[in-house]
Amino acid sequence: xxxxxxxxxxxxxxxxxxxxxxxxxxxxxxxxxxxxxxxxxxxxxxxxxxxxxxxxxxxxxxxxxxxxxxxxxxxxxxxxxxxxxxxxxxxxxxxxxxxxxxxxxxxxxxxxxxxxxxxxxxxxxxxxxxxxxxxxxxxxxxxxxxxxxxxxxxxxxxxxxxxxxxxxxxxxxxxxxxxxxxxxxxxxxxxxxxxxxxx
Numbered sequence: 001x002x003x004x005x006x007x008x009x010x011x012x013x014x015x016x017x018x019x020x021x022x023x024x025x026x027x028x029x030x031x032x033x034x035x036x037x038x039x040x041x042x043x044x045x046x047x048x049x050x051x052x053x054x055x056x057x058x059x060x061x062x063x064x065x066x067x068x069x070x071x072x073x074x075x076x077x078x079x080x081x082x083x084x085x086x087x088x089x090x091x092x093x094x095x096x097x098x099x100x101x102x103x104x105x106x107x108x109x110x111x112x113x114x115x116x117x118x119x120x121x122x123x124x125x126x127x128x129x130x131x132x133x134x135x136x137x138x139x140x141x142x143x144x145x146x147x148x149x150x151x152x153x154x155x156x157x158x159x160x161x162x163x164x165x166x167x168x169x170x171x172x173x174x175x176x177x178x179x180x181x182x183x184x185x186x187x188x189x190x191x192x193x194x195x196x197x198x199x
Contacts, residue, residue, distance in 0.1 A: 003122060003131045005101070005170050012172035013099035013124070019087045019174050019182075022095035024072035031095045041098055041126050042149075048092040049134055049147040052085050058138040059188055067191050069182035081188070082137045082155075083119035083178055089136045090121055099124040102171040103133060104178075106198050107156055107164030115197030119178065120154065122170050131170060167199050175199060 005013075016022045034047045056078050059066065064079045071091035074080040080088065086102055093100040105118040122131040128149070135145040135154040146153035158164040174182075177196040185191035 001166050001168055003101075003103070003133070003170050004168050005131075005172075007172050010099050010124070013101050013170075014094050014097065015172065016091075016094070017173050019070055019179060020091045020094060021070055021072050022091040024091075026072045026075050027091045027095055030075055031092055034092070035096065041096070044096055045093060045098055045123055045125060046147050048089060048096070049136055052089040052092065052136040053138055053145065056080060056085055056088065056138070058082065058085065058140075061138060061140055065187040065189065067182060067185040067188055069179065081119075081191070082135075083174070083182060085136045085138070086119045086121045087174065089134075093121075093123060098126075101131060102174055103169070104167045104171075104175065104199055105154075105156065105158060105164060106167070107158060107162060117178070117196050117198060118156065125149070165198075169199075 034051055035044055059079050059081055066077060066079050068074045068077050068080045068084050071088045074084045074088040090100040101122040103120055103122050107116055120133055120135040122133045124131050132149050133152055134147055137145060137155040139145055143155045145155040158166045181195045
């Protein structure tokens with residue numbers, strides 16, 4: 001699949017916004033903690049990815065009813081759905097000068113229910129002339145997402161046998177419909193009813 005930037009300026013994928021608030025002190029402190037002296041961009045990106053994937057549970061797995069959506073809040077509460085965790089990872093990467101986009105998939109969920117919109121990121125590391133999608137959702141039985149530049153290792157790959165779709169657009173900011181649902185949700189149960197199911 002060919003990924004397409006929503007905006008041609010690479011600087012847009014380094015910007016802070018209301019959800020990817022990478023100038024927040026907690027985001028900066030986390031970057032400083034994850035960055036090892038002398039580490040290259042790849043090593044830092046891997047560390048940030050594993051931190052978000054492994055130390056911030058997906059709220060559907062943990063049962064946490066709170067809805068976080070701003071990167072700093074995701075880091076503070078250690079809670080979020082895929083979209084929120086993607087905002088946190090994007091903030092950690094952009095704060096380190098690594099262009100990061102938000103991207104989306106649509107598919108049936110693990111219970112066979114249709115129309116789930118899944119959020120992930122794409123990263124553009126120095127020396128690479130392409131974007132590489134990464135999925136910080138969090139692993140569990142049947143889900144084994146890994147940071148990889150050679151081949152995608154997403155939580156739910158979309159293949160010919162699946163009933164899903166990979167949206168090719170790389171967004172510089174969260175999709176407005178996704179952000180609105182996250183911002184207005186009273187709790188995760190309410191969010192499941194209002195989160196868009198397709199783009």
